[in-house]
Amino acid sequence: MRKPRRYSIKQIAAQAGVSQATVDRAVHHRGHVNPQTQQRIAQAMKELKEQELFSMPVQGRTVFIDVVMHAPARFCQAVRDAMNQQAVQWSAFRIKLRFHLFEDISVSDLRKQLIWIAQHGSHGVVLKVPNDPLMMETIKDLQQQGIPVVTLVTDLPESDRLLYCGMSNHHAGATAAYLMANWLPQAARSNVLVVLSNDRFQGEDERALAFARSLQQQRPEIRVSRTEGSFGMDERLYVQLCEDLKGHESWSGVYSVGGGNRAILQAFEDLELPAPVLIGHDLDRDNRLLLAQKRLQAVLYHDLTVDAQRSFQALLQWHRLIPETDLPQSKVEIITPYNLP
Template structure:
């Protein structure tokens, strides 16, 4: 089968003879591993150059559609805007459709009204109606990448985010290490149960704590909005005086801390997600113990890249899982 580049092109790029390149391409014996590596690097460089030519002068409009607390959407918006210039010589612009609380119907309607889009980065409910709306976009030629929470039954071209089940297990491990022999119960807070990613975190957390005998108390459907969150957490703490630990899946951590303060209750360990402005401050003040964080700019870059790959503008590269970082007050990233 002929290679996508001529032997002469690869040889020029690698600075090797055509005969040597030919031997490498046909996997003939007697070629050093270092020479094989040089040929493979030359081919990768040619792929990048071809991609640059495809991108030259092209314009792409990407829609970011998210139902999420504003503190998170603000952080992700800044990450996307910071990454857009990295796709030069193409001009990539983004439109943002962001809200904190709403219905599945609102999400479906927003997706249906997108016009002129070249791709969508989506944080949405894992509901059949949302999956159908994604399928309609894909059928019309608009690729969709789900972010932080997946809709796997849809035709989305990829998912970007951490291993949510693994994050929940990690949170349980940290809680157990901090509590030790203390028999405290644990409060787990979710923004809304229809988000698959949050459900996976909860399942991982509960499964890892199953043998500990600790009671787990759940608060959900506050959408991470502080006023609602504080009221729900106050009710849960009053009803469960043995709770002295928190795993915050869905945010609203300022409100959760305030509820403990209102009751004069001590929180021995508090594990949260995402390094937004609120969590940075709470970490510095010692009000939360650790944040499970992933680099939002790396997330944004990968999501945009997957869309451009799907449109044939960039060569296909395997998507690697997003690593989880455990951030404490002593290793806060300086660039946030």
């Protein structure tokens, strides 16, 4: 590992959440540094570089915020960009972001990661994880150690989290149902598939339930099925859908709650099925391209920079670093090929 000249051992250690002695051993190849710590130090250098690209000179208090996410890489990158953009808006503080991003990780390993963060110090955690009892227990442990937790885009409503940041998932699901009900042919019996990455993500489950209930009210003749378990990863989802779609030639629509829209369309194409009415979430690179190609009919979008701002505001208020003010929730927006920003 090579240490960039512009970052001191002290800076890297603070960003990584490890001792200066550990960083010194790592960057000078003196050994006795485990692979996980070595990876964290490399990640810290990357984060310092990102912060340098986005930041302006400030002299305020340094605040370390850890962002822990179990999500596909495309969504993690979108959140990362939004967080970095918003961090520099707080000119009275030096907000230092530390990212811990995982596409595939167990709940027990997520707990270990959060315990590690607590042991190394943090002013707060922004969290996107499954709604699981072990996660609720871990959030309680962090709260008792003076580390507030904000949940992002998917909630753990029964936990001791400080705040949920994201759009109303119920409204999102109902909005998707309204679009689907009006876009599918009338007086025709149709099948619609709801694709989740995993139903343990409370936000996804809430979207799917609201979609099914609302569509049933508007178009009771439409049959709604759901599939989940791919965690939004394209390869897994493609294999899963190829199995799910076999023998069913009448899928008229797909509500993609958990992402992976390229894989969804590829599965339909390879099975020689008609392209469905496809409604997705988020404006990542894949969805922008699919919208531009008019292969994706609509995306339900919410501004992640609003969620990032709300997360920082809640954590800073908890530490009494800024006055208490209202925290606006991000709104559901409908993006089509014709209003793509």
